[in-house]
Amino acid sequence: xxxxxxxxxxxxxxxxxxxxxxxxxxxxxxxxxxxxxxxxxxxxxxxxxxxxxxxxxxxxxxxxxxxxxxxxxxxxxxxxxxxxxxxxxxxxxxxxxxxxxxxxxxxxxxxxxxxxxxxxxxxxxxxxxxxxxxxxxxxxxxxxxxxxxxxxxxxxxxxxxxxxxxxxxxxxxxxxxxxxxxxxxxxxxxxxxxxxxxxxxxxxxxxxxxxxxxxxxxxxxxxxxxxxxxxxxxxxxxxxxxxxxxxxxxxxxxxxxxxxxxxxxxxxxxxxxxxxxxxxxxxxxxxxxxxxxxxxxxxxxxxxxxxxxxxxxxxxxxxxxxxxxxxxxxxxxxxxxxxxxxxxxxxxxxxxxxxxxxxxxxxxxxxxxxxxxxxxxxxxxxxxxxxxxxxxxxxxxx
Numbered sequence: 587x588x589x590x591x592x593x594x595x596x597x598x599x600x601x602x603x604x605x606x607x608x609x610x611x612x613x614x615x616x617x618x619x620x621x622x623x624x625x626x627x628x629x630x631x632x633x634x635x636x637x638x639x640x641x642x643x644x645x646x647x648x649x650x651x652x653x654x655x656x657x658x659x660x661x662x663x664x665x666x667x668x669x670x671x672x673x674x675x676x677x678x679x680x681x682x683x684x685x686x687x688x689x690x691x692x693x694x695x696x697x698x699x700x701x702x703x704x705x706x707x708x709x710x711x712x713x714x715x716x717x718x719x720x721x722x723x724x725x726x727x728x729x730x731x732x733x734x735x736x737x738x739x740x741x742x743x744x745x746x747x748x749x750x751x752x753x754x755x756x757x758x759x760x761x762x763x764x765x766x767x768x769x770x771x772x773x774x775x776x777x778x779x780x781x782x783x784x785x786x787x788x789x790x791x792x793x794x795x796x797x798x799x800x801x802x803x804x805x806x807x808x809x810x811x812x813x814x815x816x817x818x819x820x821x822x823x824x825x826x827x828x829x830x831x832x833x834x835x836x837x838x839x840x841x842x843x844x845x846x847x848x849x850x851x852x853x854x855x856x857x858x859x860x861x862x863x864x865x866x867x868x869x870x871x872x873x874x875x876x877x878x879x880x881x882x883x884x885x886x887x888x889x890x891x892x893x894x895x896x897x898x899x900x901x902x903x904x905x906x907x908x909x910x911x912x913x914x915x916x917x918x919x920x921x922x923x924x925x926x927x928x929x930x931x932x933x934x935x936x937x938x939x940x941x942x943x944x945x946x947x948x949x950x951x952x953x954x955x956x957x958x959x960x961x962x963x964x965x966x967x968x969x970x971x972x973x974x975x976x977x978x979x980x981x982x983x984x
Contacts, residue, residue, distance in 0.1 A: 590623055590929055590930075590933035590936075591933040591937075592937045593933045593937075597623060597625075597673045597929060597933075598627045598670075598674075599615070599619075599625060599626045599672060599673070600626075600627065600628040600629055600659055600663060600672035600674070600675045601614065601615065601626060601629040601630075601675065601676045601677075602629070602630045602656045602676070602687045602691075603630075603677065603679035603680075604629065604631055604641070604678045605632040605638065605641035606637065606640065606641050610701055611631070611678035613917075613918070613921060614676045614678045614699070614921075616921075616922075617918055617922040618676065618699075618922070618925045621922060621925075621926055623926070624674075627647065627651060627672060628647060628652075628653070628663060628672050629641070629642060629647055629652060629653070629659070630653040630655055630656045631645075631652060633655055634654065635653075635654030638652045639652045651663075656686075656690060657690065660675075660691065660694040663694075663696075664694055673932060674696055674697035674699060674724070675691045675697070675698055675699070676698075676700075677699070677700040679701075680778040680785070681703055681706050681778075681784060681785050681792070682783060682785075682786070684701070684704060684705050684706065684710075685705040685707075685710040685713075685714060688700050688704075688705075688714055689717060692714075692725070693717070695721075695722075695723065697723045697724040697932050697935070698724070698725045698726070699726045699727075699728060699925065700725070700727050700728070701727075701728050702728055702729055702797075702800075703792055703796050703954070703961060704727055704951070704958055705954070706786045707786065708955075708958045708959055711955045711957075711959075712955060714954075715951045715952065715954075715955050719943060722935065722940065722941070724928055724931040724932050724935060725943075725950060726925075726927075726928040726946075726948045726949065727949045727950065727954040727957075728949070729796075729797060729800045729801075729949040729957070730917070730920050730921040731797055731801050731872060732800070732801070732804045732920075732923075732924065732948070732949055733919070733920035733921060733922070733923030733948075734870075734906070734920040734923075735904075735907045735915065735920075736870055736876070736877070736878040736903060738903055738905070738906045738947075739878065739900055740868055740870060740878060741805045741806075741807075741902060742902040743900065744805055744806050744807070744861065746900075748865065748866065749862075749863030749864075749865055749867065750866065751838065751863060752806050752808055752840050752861060752862070752863045753839070753840045753862050753864065754840060754841055754842065754862040755802040755806060755808070755836075755841075755842035755843070755860075755862075756860045756861075757802045757860075758845040758857070758858055758859075759794040759798040759846045759847075759856070759857045760845070760846070760847045760856040761850065761854065761855060761856070762849060762850045762851050762852055762854070763776075763854075764776060764780070764790075764821065764824075764828050764848040765821070765848075765849045765850075765851060766821065767822075769781075769824070779793055780825060781825065781826075782825055785826060786961065787961060787962055787965045788826060788964065788965050789824070789826025789848075790830055790846050790848045791830040791832075791846055791961060791964050791965070792826075792961045793848070794846050794848070795830055795832070795844055795846035795961075795964070796960060796961060797857060798846060799832075799834075799960050800949065800953060802834075802842055802844070802859060802861075803953075804953075805859065806840075808838060808842075809836060809837045809838075809978055809982055809984065810834050810835070810837070810842075810978050810982070811834075811835045811836055811837050811977060811978055812834070812835045812974045812975060812976060813832055813833070813834050813835075813960070813963050813964060813974070813975055813976075813977040814832065814833045814972045815963070815965075815968045816830065816832075816968050817829070817830035817964060818830065820849050821849060827968075828847070828849045829846070829849055830844075830846050830847075830964065831846075835974075855872060855873065856871070856872070857871070858870065858871040866880055866881060866882045867880070867881045868880045875914075875915070875920070876891060876892040876915065876916075877890065877891050877892070878890040891911055892907060892911060893910075893911035894907035894910070894911070895910070895911065896911070902947075924949065927946065928948050931946065931948075944983045950983070952983040955979055955981045956982050956983075959979040960977065963975045963976070963977055
């Protein structure tokens with residue numbers, strides 16, 4: 587069994603959401619247990635008690651710890667002896683439930699791993715950040731693309747100045763699965779993502795545009811200054827945007843673009859980012875995550891592959907790898923890297939250490955707030971015909 591430092595045992599996981607028909611719940615659990623450092627022992631898989639118990643069997647969770655609500659989960663788990671109750675809670679619900687569940691989990695004293703976007707509204711995100719800042723718990727947000735080895739490789743290269751001063755960021759996330767109104771056909775994932783009461787102020791830009799924006803922030807560390815956005819609903823009858831484009835001005839004078847689409851034919855999960863600096867440029871595609879292109883004028887293009895034994899790999903890149911080169915690592919492993927870093931913090935917290943809340947390798951509560959500010963300012967700018975609006979939130983982490 588892999589252990590968690592001085593803790594010396596697996597962390598006990600609880601989950602809210604992830605019931606039958608859920609995609610992201612299964613991803614959370616698979617990622618959390620990948621390194622054998624955690625075990626799922628409890629869950630409120632559905633707000634319907636019968637469905638929750640039926641879903642528990644899919645995860646091999648004892649029916650006695652399959653609860654009918656998140657409140658019941660927290661109340662009954664807190665009542666258990668310390669050597670049995672859950673250590674952390676993963677939140678894998680639609681967006682509108684993130685805030686009440688996360689707030690209750692923090693107040694109950696549990697560590698939290700929350701899916702993105704952080705909450706339904708910016709006001710909820712800010713309230714949650716205030717609560718987390720005064721707690722002793724770890725709070726991670728699963729912007730999972732930050733966990734890819736070559737994303738972390740690029741981040742360390744950029745922060746070390748290997749690309750010079752960063753002047754341009756082009757990030758995009760292109761899908762095509764909502765080209766038709768799947769939400770009107772009873773498709774569960776489409777239904778809640780296109781419902782403003784469950785998804786929030788944005789559709790496509792909230793669901794996947796936030797990933798593209800976060801990736802640029804994570805890899806470069808540049809602080810945003812202003813945003814101008816145009817969001818659009820192309821599919822008739824849809825309530826939330828299914829396409830959008832934003833231009834971002836950064837404090838150092840750099841320019842960035844974020845493009846997100848869910849109506850582009852034949853596109854699956856095409857996350858890609860290009861970053862230009864004064865000394866070089868790089869390019870990374872999520873659908874081919876084990877290679878990255880680095881370019882410098884007058885030199886041959888360099889293809890970095892995910893190779894933990896190669897001398898060109900830096901410490902961050904190597905630490906995010908599990909397999910030798912040539913054996914592809916991808917989505918689950920990247921997701922698991924977010925969990926792994928959060929587990930390190932949870933194990934330290936068990937020894938009495940106060941968890942770092944801002945400067946973490948995993949996305950934290952501050953990244954979650956930034957994501958919500960990005961969503962709300964994008965929507966506001968679009969409604970104002972692309973007006974330039976502030977984008978640097980007071981809680982933005984450097």
